[in-house]
Amino acid sequence: MFSKTDVFENVLWFVTLVILVAIVGYPLAMLLYGALTSDGKLTFRAFEKVVTDPHLPRYVINTLKLATVVTLMSLAIGVPLAWLVTRTDLPWRNVVRILATVPFVVPPYLLAMGWISLADPSIGIVNRIYRALGGEGYIVNIYGFWGLALVMAFRFYVYVFLLTSAALERLDPSLEEAARICGASMARVARDVTLPLVAPSIVAGALLTFVATCENFGIPALIGDPAYYFVLTTRIYAAIDMFDLETAAAYSFVLLAISIPLLFVQRWVSKKGRYVTITGRATRPSVIKLGRSRYLALVLTLIILIPSSISPIVSLVLTSFLRTVSSNIFDPSSYTLENVYEVLFVNPDTQRAVIDSLMLALSSATVVTLLGMVVAYIVARFRTKARFVIDWLASAPFALPGTVFALAMIFAFIWTPIYNTLTLVFLAYVARYLAYGVRTLSGAVLQIDPSLEEAARVCGASRIRTLKDVVVPLTKPAMVASWILVFMPTLSELTVSVVLAPPNYPTIGKAVYDLMEEGAFEWAYALSFLVVVIVLVCQALARLIARKVGAELG
Amino acid sequence: MARVRVLNLVKRFGNVVAVNNVSFEVEDGEFLTLLGPSGCGKTTTLRCIAGLEVPDEGEIYVGDKLVSAPRKGIHVPPEKRGIGMVFQNYAVWPHMTVFDNVAYPLKLRKVPRDEIRRRVKKVLELVKLEGLENRYPYQLSGGQQQRVALARALVMEPEVLLLDEPLSNLDAKLREEMRIEIRELQRKLGITVIYVTHDQLEAMAMSDRIAVMNNGRIVQIGTPYEIYRRPINAFVANFVGRANFVKYRNARIDRGKALVELENGIVIECSPPPKESTDYLLLVRPSDVEILDKPRDGAIPGTVTRTMFLGNIVEYTVDVGWQEIRVESRSGKTYLPGTRVYLGIEYCVLVPKE
Numbered sequence: 070m071f072s073k074t075d076v077f078e079n080v081l082w083f084v085t086l087v088i089l090v091a092i093v094g095y096p097l098a099m100l101l102y103g104a105l106t107s108d109g110k111l112t113f114r115a116f117e118k119v120v121t122d123p124h125l126p127r128y129v130i131n132t133l134k135l136a137t138v139v140t141l142m143s144l145a146i147g148v149p150l151a152w153l154v155t156r157t158d159l160p161w162r163n164v165v166r167i168l169a170t171v172p173f174v175v176p177p178y179l180l181a182m183g184w185i186s187l188a189d190p191s192i193g194i195v196n197r198i199y200r201a202l203g204g205e206g207y208i209v210n211i212y213g214f215w216g217l218a219l220v221m222a223f224r225f226y227v228y229v230f231l232l233t234s235a236a237l238e239r240l241d242p243s244l245e246e247a248a249r250i251c252g253a254s255m256a257r258v259a260r261d262v263t264l265p266l267v268a269p270s271i272v273a274g275a276l277l278t279f280v281a282t283c284e285n286f287g288i289p290a291l292i293g294d295p296a297y298y299f300v301l302t303t304r305i306y307a308a309i310d311m312f313d314l315e316t317a318a319a320y321s322f323v324l325l326a327i328s329i330p331l332l333f334v335q336r337w338v339s340k341k342g343r344y345v346t347i348t349g350r351a352t353r354p355s356v357i358k359l360g361r362s363r364y365l366a367l368v369l370t371l372i373i374l375i376p377s378s379i380s381p382i383v384s385l386v387l388t389s390f391l392r393t394v395s396s397n398i399f400d401p402s403s404y405t406l407e408n409v410y411e412v413l414f415v416n417p418d419t420q421r422a423v424i425d426s427l428m429l430a431l432s433s434a435t436v437v438t439l440l441g442m443v444v445a446y447i448v449a450r451f452r453t454k455a456r457f458v459i460d461w462l463a464s465a466p467f468a469l470p471g472t473v474f475a476l477a478m479i480f481a482f483i484w485t486p487i488y489n490t491l492t493l494v495f496l497a498y499v500a501r502y503l504a505y506g507v508r509t510l511s512g513a514v515l516q517i518d519p520s521l522e523e524a525a526r527v528c529g530a531s532r533i534r535t536l537k538d539v540v541v542p543l544t545k546p547a548m549v550a551s552w553i554l555v556f557m558p559t560l561s562e563l564t565v566s567v568v569l570a571p572p573n574y575p576t577i578g579k580a581v582y583d584l585m586e587e588g589a590f591e592w593a594y595a596l597s598f599l600v601v602v603i604v605l606v607c608q609a610l611a612r613l614i615a616r617k618v619g620a621e622l623g
Numbered sequence: 624m625a626r627v628r629v630l631n632l633v634k635r636f637g638n639v640v641a642v643n644n645v646s647f648e649v650e651d652g653e654f655l656t657l658l659g660p661s662g663c664g665k666t667t668t669l670r671c672i673a674g675l676e677v678p679d680e681g682e683i684y685v686g687d688k689l690v691s692a693p694r695k696g697i698h699v700p701p702e703k704r705g706i707g708m709v710f711q712n713y714a715v716w717p718h719m720t721v722f723d724n725v726a727y728p729l730k731l732r733k734v735p736r737d738e739i740r741r742r743v744k745k746v747l748e749l750v751k752l753e754g755l756e757n758r759y760p761y762q763l764s765g766g767q768q769q770r771v772a773l774a775r776a777l778v779m780e781p782e783v784l785l786l787d788e789p790l791s792n793l794d795a796k797l798r799e800e801m802r803i804e805i806r807e808l809q810r811k812l813g814i815t816v817i818y819v820t821h822d823q824l825e826a827m828a829m830s831d832r833i834a835v836m837n838n839g840r841i842v843q844i845g846t847p848y849e850i851y852r853r854p855i856n857a858f859v860a861n862f863v864g865r866a867n868f869v870k871y872r873n874a875r876i877d878r879g880k881a882l883v884e885l886e887n888g889i890v891i892e893c894s895p896p897p898k899e900s901t902d903y904l905l906l907v908r909p910s911d912v913e914i915l916d917k918p919r920d921g922a923i924p925g926t927v928t929r930t931m932f933l934g935n936i937v938e939y940t941v942d943v944g945w946q947e948i949r950v951e952s953r954s955g956k957t958y959l960p961g962t963r964v965y966l967g968i969e970y971c972v973l974v975p976k977e
Binding site for chain 2: 518520521523524525526527528529530531534538539542543
């Protein structure tokens, strides 16, 4: 493992390994240990619990039923949409593309809040319009299985959409043209050539949707719980909240037993699909002319996309401007910036949350980018066997459901002074989002030909000097990208911080969740409005930087 | 001064022995080429000298200094060896201008700014890049990037320069130009050069001596003339230049000459083998055969079976009865297939089979 001649290499990978073991390996081991023992004795209590818990079968069935329905809905929306955007002359294709990915930009729980503001039986805008028109009670109710499934499908179909459209775009059109020349009709080509070639990508996208639905906490917590539709993630949180760590561990292992094998299958399928998709040539895929029906197709697309992507966000923003959630939405004087002002400058709890989240996001984005750079460099360049362990540890936490990883952090650090502090939240963020940094940066490191570094060495530069003069300048755009990619989700993070953040030092996500529980809707919405603004600004910034970097390079 | 000595060098990658007990010496100011097919270990040998690979066994001296000796735990890192190196893909840093690229080794050595400017200017003139100081690599052609790499390697005035297939990414015409330029630079500066290539023409044109490598070992080391005229085995004969191996009945080696009786009874006089062996092949290079329309003493009769016009030469395949022999002819006359011709052998040599 240790190189005899290279001290720099040995020190670097050893220190990295120690850090990763401390914030990833050790918590995961403690999760297992906590499940297997009770008061230091081997008892398998958690596993007994799995077999004997009377509620568990229902939670498992609820989770699987929800994930199945969400996946089917996602396929129904995502695949045709991907085909329309990549392979037809649908008008406004680029607008459709952006609309389709909007729900992906905001964190899931904000999407849920948008839908609540739209379709809550009492405060929902749709129901208020209905009552204003003379109706009684409500016509739509978001709380319930179908409401939950719809909101999740509108968020997670993006996996199917993105993977399918990427595969359709990369597909070499000559493969389809060859089938046409052999005498196949358009329909036959689609059935015999196109579909089999993109099928692995569709399946990979569907599996991602399924796992994401099983692992998501924010949407079922805000929409499922009020309707008593309980899934594993929300029940793990409830158990931790009551400090029943044994039950939480038992439920966690059941959730892992569902998600981990599926992720392996997902990886296997997408690897399998790769051999056909990479052609290396940037060719324009053959486009099918929809003729007069292209406007019909556009209308149908917008009928799905406007409610799924724009309306919840518009509704969320509108609601955050209302003086109280029961104010008359048709009266212009009901709209005010008071609540936004209140959460930012008056209410000490929400102010605290904004400061906490900003500090956490700034620090974890910076640390993840630096640590991610080191990990990416070790994995790409070093020959030590330890690089496989480092690579695994850096990517493992992200594959775990956030709730489960937060539980592992509790098991690992409950006896230390950092338990119940923001430091623990910070460590959890670094571990969980490290995969973002590594993935972004390893691509950039792999693009640097090793000879560029060797040339610096031969010119007289030490290892560290080579990193500073060659590697860092060449990966700078990727480092900026990695920073933003981590900053955005950590700023609005809910799942991990709702478990780990101390009560008097909440994060924005935790504060929003608590305010919703308490029924303080005005402040909850005002706070989420701030998050939406910050996230959209970051997104625009990221696009701008990406364009600038693209322009510089070529 | 800068004599480079490599003794019993061994480098393994897993189970693969990339360099297997290689030894050679390069004299001060000499141009030595490591020549061989891809995977023969030539680049790995060069990288061991640069310090970019850590050898498993053996010793490497640069000048009087022992820089690699795994047995003694010695491995001087590349930045401390003071060697210049040019990489196959140039390895010109894309985020630095031409000036910054070339000035980098001097900056590392904390040379004063004025002197850096002076020396960079001088070396850029040497490689004919004056006036391009502020360009970025992507604004340069492949040949110009190559010169930047060369200037960067030369700017610290190293005593040893390593070149790893530096011309293989250039087009044919530029390659020929650069061959001459590099050779002239080396003569002018008097530096020791170790050059790696798989191109035998390049090796012959530039080198004082060539070390032909195969399967991690040096097969033959000598001047281009020796390597070409008296190859030590069939591999070298085939790899350096084109070869006919002509079947013969028997050969008699006597007083620096070899008398060979061919299958049709004709006896020709050839050069003796470079070393003793039990079994010899008779090497006749296609360019060493003269094609005639009339018989001559010692000429082999045959029939043209294929004619290929290549511009500067005409290439024939001639059936001499017991085998086919390839011939490259420079004469203006062209013989069509079916023509009866006579082959006059101007140079031939016995080559040990193993």
